[in-house]
Amino acid sequence: MAATKKTNSELLFNGILLENPIFRLALSMCPAVGLTTSIKNGLLLGTAVLFVQVFSSCTIAAIKNFIHPRIRIPTYTLTIATWVTVIDLVLAAYVPEAYKQVGLFVKLIVAFAIITMRLEMFACKNTVTSSFFDGVGMGIGFMVGMVTIGFVRELLGAGTLLGYDVLGFKPLLFFVLPAAGFFCVGIMMAMFNYIEVVFNRSKERKS
Amino acid sequence: MKEIIRITFRLTLSCFLAALVMGMTFIFTDKAKKDNEHHNVQTTMLGLLGYSSQNPAPKELKLYSIYRYIIEEKGTTYLGYMVPVSNAGKESYEFLKLSLDGKLEQRLPLNISLEKAAEDAERQSVLKEALKTEKGFAYQDSTVVARMGNQRLAYLLPGKFGGFKTHIKVILSLNPQFDVLGLEIMEHEEDPGLGAEISQNYFKNQFRNRSFERLKGLDVVKEPLPDEYRRYLDAPDKFSGEQLDTILTQYRDKDIYALTGATISSRCVTDGVKNMAKRFAYRIKILDEAIASQKIPALI
Amino acid sequence: MSTLMKRSILLSIWLVSIFLASLPVCGHAAENSFAKKTDFKDNRTIVIEFAGAVDEEWATSPANFKVNEKQNPDVLLPVEKVELSPDKKTVLIRFGEDIDLRAAHVVSMTPVSSEGKNMGPAILDVKKSYFGYLFSILIGAMLINNYVFTKYLGLCVFIGTSRKKDTAVGMGITFTIVMVVSAMISWFLYQYVLKPYRLDYLQVVVFIGLVSLTVQAVDTVLRKVNPALFKAFGVYLVLVIANCVIIAVPLTLASNEYNAFESFMLALGAGGGFLLALFLMSASRERLELANVPPTFRGLPIAFVATGLFALAFMGFSGMAIF
Numbered sequence: 001m002a003a004t005k006k007t008n009s010e011l012l013f014n015g016i017l018l019e020n021p022i023f024r025l026a027l028s029m030c031p032a033v034g035l036t037t038s039i040k041n042g043l044l045l046g047t048a049v050l051f052v053q054v055f056s057s058c059t060i061a062a063i064k065n066f067i068h069p070r071i072r073i074p075t076y077t078l079t080i081a082t083w084v085t086v087i088d089l090v091l092a093a094y095v096p097e098a099y100k101q102v103g104l105f106v107k108l109i110v111a112f113a114i115i116t117m118r119l120e121m122f123a124c125k126n127t128v129t130s131s132f133f134d135g136v137g138m139g140i141g142f143m144v145g146m147v148t149i150g151f152v153r154e155l156l157g158a159g160t161l162l163g164y165d166v167l168g169f170k171p172l173l174f175f176v177l178p179a180a181g182f183f184c185v186g187i188m189m190a191m192f193n194y195i196e197v198v199f200n201r202s203k204e205r206k207s
Numbered sequence: 208m209k210e211i212i213r214i215t216f217r218l219t220l221s222c223f224l225a226a227l228v229m230g231m232t233f234i235f236t237d238k239a240k241k242d243n244e245h246h247n248v249q250t251t252m253l254g255l256l257g258y259s260s261q262n263p264a265p266k267e268l269k270l271y272s273i274y275r276y277i278i279e280e281k282g283t284t285y286l287g288y289m290v291p292v293s294n295a296g297k298e299s300y301e302f303l304k305l306s307l308d309g310k311l312e313q314r315l316p317l318n319i320s321l322e323k324a325a326e327d328a329e330r331q332s333v334l335k336e337a338l339k340t341e342k343g344f345a346y347q348d349s350t351v352v353a354r355m356g357n358q359r360l361a362y363l364l365p366g367k368f369g370g371f372k373t374h375i376k377v378i379l380s381l382n383p384q385f386d387v388l389g390l391e392i393m394e395h396e397e398d399p400g401l402g403a404e405i406s407q408n409y410f411k412n413q414f415r416n417r418s419f420e421r422l423k424g425l426d427v428v429k430e431p432l433p434d435e436y437r438r439y440l441d442a443p444d445k446f447s448g449e450q451l452d453t454i455l456t457q458y459r460d461k462d463i464y465a466l467t468g469a470t471i472s473s474r475c476v477t478d479g480v481k482n483m484a485k486r487f488a489y490r491i492k493i494l495d496e497a498i499a500s501q502k503i504p505a506l507i
Numbered sequence: 508m509s510t511l512m513k514r515s516i517l518l519s520i521w522l523v524s525i526f527l528a529s530l531p532v533c534g535h536a537a538e539n540s541f542a543k544k545t546d547f548k549d550n551r552t553i554v555i556e557f558a559g560a561v562d563e564e565w566a567t568s569p570a571n572f573k574v575n576e577k578q579n580p581d582v583l584l585p586v587e588k589v590e591l592s593p594d595k596k597t598v599l600i601r602f603g604e605d606i607d608l609r610a611a612h613v614v615s616m617t618p619v620s621s622e623g624k625n626m627g628p629a630i631l632d633v634k635k636s637y638f639g640y641l642f643s644i645l646i647g648a649m650l651i652n653n654y655v656f657t658k659y660l661g662l663c664v665f666i667g668t669s670r671k672k673d674t675a676v677g678m679g680i681t682f683t684i685v686m687v688v689s690a691m692i693s694w695f696l697y698q699y700v701l702k703p704y705r706l707d708y709l710q711v712v713v714f715i716g717l718v719s720l721t722v723q724a725v726d727t728v729l730r731k732v733n734p735a736l737f738k739a740f741g742v743y744l745v746l747v748i749a750n751c752v753i754i755a756v757p758l759t760l761a762s763n764e765y766n767a768f769e770s771f772m773l774a775l776g777a778g779g780g781f782l783l784a785l786f787l788m789s790a791s792r793e794r795l796e797l798a799n800v801p802p803t804f805r806g807l808p809i810a811f812v813a814t815g816l817f818a819l820a821f822m823g824f825s826g827m828a829i830f
Contacts, residue, residue: 029666030751034659068214074719075221077748081712082225086232089708093236096243100394107711107758108660108751116749173468177398178659179818186804186811193803225712233708277580286581307581369609371826373763423604471826482607489582 011130012137021114021138022145022185023192028114031105032149033181039162042150044098046143048087048106050136053115055083057135060123067124076119077110084110114138149184245325248378248393252363255380255389256353267356270363271321271506274330275347275490278304278338285312287344288494289330291321291506298506300324302337309493311501350487352507359383359507364487365393368479371472372396375405379480385419385488390480402472410473412440413463414480416455422484425463427474432464512676514736541621545633547608553600553633555614557621560595565620567591572600577611577632584612608635641772643828644765648776654752655784656814656821661752665785666810668746675789676782681743683778686753689714689721690774693757694767701761714757715748722747752777787817 022032028049035041056079060067067075088106091099099106109115118138123131154160157175159167174180258264276287286305291298298321304313315337323329327346335341351363364379376394381387392406404410409432417425432440439446439454446454465473498505544556553574565571569586576582587603606612611634618625654660668678693714701707722744729737729744747753756777760770791813800809 029662030660033662066217068210068217071214071218073748074218074716077715077719078221078225078712081715082228085229085708085711088711089229089232089236089240093240093243096240096247108755110711110715110754112751173401176401177818177822178657179815179822181659182811182815182818186808186815189811190801190803190808193808197803226709229708229712284580305581309581478607485604486579486582493581 008130008133011133012140019138020141020145020192022142023189028112028142029185030108030112032146032185034178035102035105036146036149036153036181036184037157037176038154038160039147039150040098041102042146043143044091044095045102045105046139046146048091048102049109049112049115049142050139051087052080052083052109053118053139053142054132054135056080056115056119057123057131058128059083060119061126061128061131064124072120072124073116076116080115080119081110114142149181149188152184153180248365251378251391251393252351252353252380255363255378255391256361265355268360269354269506271352271354272324273350273352273494273507274324275349276334276344277347278344280340280343289317289324289334290494290498290503291324292316293504293506300333301503301505302334303494303497303503305493305497309496311497314501314503350491354507361388362487362491364483366479366483368475368482370395370397370475370479371402371469372398375472375476375479377476377480377483379414379483381419381484381487385422385484387414387417387419387422387480387484390414392476397469397472401466402469404466404469405472405476408442409437409440410466410476412443415443416459419484419488421460422481425477425481427465427470427477428462429465429470433458436464542616542629542631545614545631547606547633547635548599550605550608551602553602553606553612553614555598555600555631557596557598559621561591561598562620563591563595565617566595566598571617573615574600574602575613575615576607577613577634580613610634641768644769644772645776645779646827648773649780649783650821651824651827653780653784653821653824654755654777655781656818657825658755659818660755661750661781662814664746664750665781665788666807666814668743669785669788669792669810671793672786672789674743675785677740678743678746679778679782679785681740682747682750682753682781683775685718685721685725685744685747686756686778686781687771687774688725689718689753690756690760690770690777691767692721693717694760694765694770697757697761710758710761711754714754717757718748718753752781784817788814791817 021028031045031049035045056076059079060076084107087109091106118134122134126134151161153175154162155166156171157173157180159165159170175184252270253259253264256264256268258268271291273291274289276289278285278287284307286307288303288305289300290303292301294301294316300317300319300321302313302315302317303311304315306312317333317337319329319333324333330346334344338344349365351365353360353363361383362381362385364381365376366379367374367376369375373396374394375392375397378391378393379387380389390411392411395403395405397403397405414422436454436458439451439458463473463477497503498507541558542555543558546554548554567589569589572586572589574584574586576584584606585603587601590599590601591597592599600614611632614629614631614633616629616631618628648654652658655662655665664678668674696713696717697710701709701713726737726741726744729741756774760773765773788810792810795809795813804812
C-alpha cells in the first residue's frame, strides 16, 4: 500500500484533530476514562505516551528494512516494551510524587492499541522524519484529549484546576469516580460527532 | 528452515539490544530514585518533629535507626535488633539477639557505618557474616529514634498496613511516653477524592496530640467534621494560647471523624496506627530492658 | 451457540473442580490431637474445642495461654480472662483489646491438663479459612474490583466485542483461558527467575512476551486439536494481546506477592469478571441498537454512557467483605 505523502505540519494537525486517537479513532480508552481525574494526571500520562510513541515510531521507521515480516508484531511489542520500561524508570526516579498516582498505567502503555496501530499503519512504511511528526501529532492529540476530559472532571468534581482551588466547593464529587469517566467520554464523543455533522452540513450548504 | 534460523537470530538480537537499553537506564536511574526516596523520608521526618526549611533542625538533633529482624535457628525463633552503639567514640552497630520472652542471648558487634546500614543489601551482607548463616534471618521493620543531645525527643515509626485498595505506608511520630505527635501518609493507592483524602490535613491531623491510652481505644465515627475543628486541623500551627486550649479540650478525646464516602479507608488508617503504636510500645520496653541489663553503650 | 455455551460451561466446571480437589481443606489444623478445633468468635474472643473435658483450674487461668500474631511472635496479646463451657470441652479466651481478625494467630498452651492427666503441650494456629480467603480473592477480582467497571482496563476490546452476545461470550471465554494460563506461567517466572536474579525491571517485557507466546501456543494447539472450536474462538485470540487486563493481572500478582493458588484465583476472577461485563454489555447493546437513540449518540457514545451506568451499579459492591 503506498502511503499518501503528507507534509509534516499536516501530520501534526491530523493527529490532534482529524484522527484524534481518543475521540475519533476510539483507541486507548482505558486511561481516558480512568486517569483523567485531574489535569495533572492527564498531562503526565500524555507526556509519557508522547515519549513512547515518538521513540517507538522513530525506532521502527529506522529499522523497518531489517524487520522480518513474520515477526512484525513481536518486534513492535518489544520496542514498545523497552521504551515503556525506560520511561517508567525515568519517571520513578525523577518525578516520584506524580509517578505514585499513574504508576500502574505507565506500565500498561505497552498494551495501548494506539501505539501498535500507529506503528503498523504508519511507521513501518514511512521515513524517520514523517514518523517523528506523526508520533508527535498522535501524542499531542492524546494529551489534548486527556487534558480536556481532565479539565471537565476536575472542575466539576473537585472544584480545582491543576490543584488551585477555583470554585471553593465541590460541585459533584461523582465526577471523580470512574463511572463519570465513562459518561464524560461518551458525551464528548457525541459532541465531536455533532461538530462533524455541523461541519458536513455547512460544507454541503457551501457546495 | 533457513527462514526460521534468521527469524530466531534477529529476534534474539533485538531482545538483547532491548535488554541492554533497559539495563543501562536502570543503572542510571536507580541511584536517583533511592536518593529521592531518602530525601523525601528525611524531610517528612523532620517535618513531623516540627522542623522545616524555615525552621531548620539544630545540630544537637540526631536521628538513629534501629532495624528489627526475626531469626530462625534450629527450629527456635529469636528476635534480632540492629542497635546503633558508640564504640570508643566511633558510631557503629551491634546486633542483639533476644529470645521471644525478652532475654538477651547474644551480642554481636557489626562493622558497618550508620549511612551504610540504611541500605538493605549492606545490612544483609554484614549480618550474613556475623550470624554465619545466609537464610536464617529476615528483615521486619525499622524505627528511628530522634535524640536531642542526651534525651530522647521522639520515636518515628515507618509502617505499612492494608488499606481499602492495597496498602498504605505511613510515618507515625510518638513522644517518649508514646503519645502521638503526628502522622504522615507516605504512600497509598486509594481512590482520588475519596480514600485519597487520608493524606489531607483535616484527616491525618486528627491523630495529633492523642495520648497513648486514648489511642488504644480510638474508634471511627461517621459524623460530619465540625467547622471549627476543621479550621484547626487545616493549619494547627497557626493556633496558640487560649484558642488552642479550647479546641484541644473539646476535641482531644473524641473519636476520629471518618472521611465522607471513605469509612473503610479511615478505619484502616486508624486500626493500622493503633496496632503500630501498641506493638512498638511493647517492643521498645523489652529492648530498653535488654540494653540496660548489659549496660550496652547504645546511642538510642 | 447453545452447544458452545454448554461445552464452555463444562470445561470451566471441570477446571474449577480439579483445582478444588487439590486444595487443602480449612487451615484450622491443631497440632495436638486433643485440641480439635480453633476459631475466632468475635473481635475479642478465640474459641478452642477439645476432644474431652479439661480441668477447670487449668482452663480458667490466663497464665496458661499465650497468644500472639503469627507475624509478630514477640508481641504477646493481653489475655483478660479465660472461660470454660459447662460441658468443659470448650474454652473461650477473651482479650482486653480488639484483635486483628485478618491476621493468623498462634495460641501456645502449657501442657493441657485433662482429668489430672497430662495431654502434652499444644501450639495451635487460629486463622480464617484459607479457602475463604481464596474465594474472596476470586469474588474480589470478579465483582468488587471488576477489571472493566471498577479498574477501567481493557476498554478498547470491551467496546469492540460487546456488540452481540455471541462475540461477547466467545471473547470472554477465550480471554479467561489465556488469562489463567499466562498468569500461572508469569507467576512461575516471577518467583523463580525474575525475583532471585533481581531483574524486576524486566517485568513488563517478560509478561507481555509471555502473553504473545501463550496466544501463539493456544492458537496452534487449538488449530490442531479442535478445529471447530478454533473456528469459533480463533479470531479473538489476537485481540487478547491488545487487552490491558492481560498484563495488569501479572503485574498485580507480582507486586502483591501472591502464591500459586492465589494467582490462579485472581486470574480466574479477572477473566470471569471480564466475561460477566461483556455479557451484560452485549445484552444491553443489542437492545440499544433497536432503541430510539439521538443521531449524535448512536454507536460509541451511547455505549459509553451505558457502561457508565453499569460502573455505577458495580460501585455498589465496593467495600463488600466475605469471610
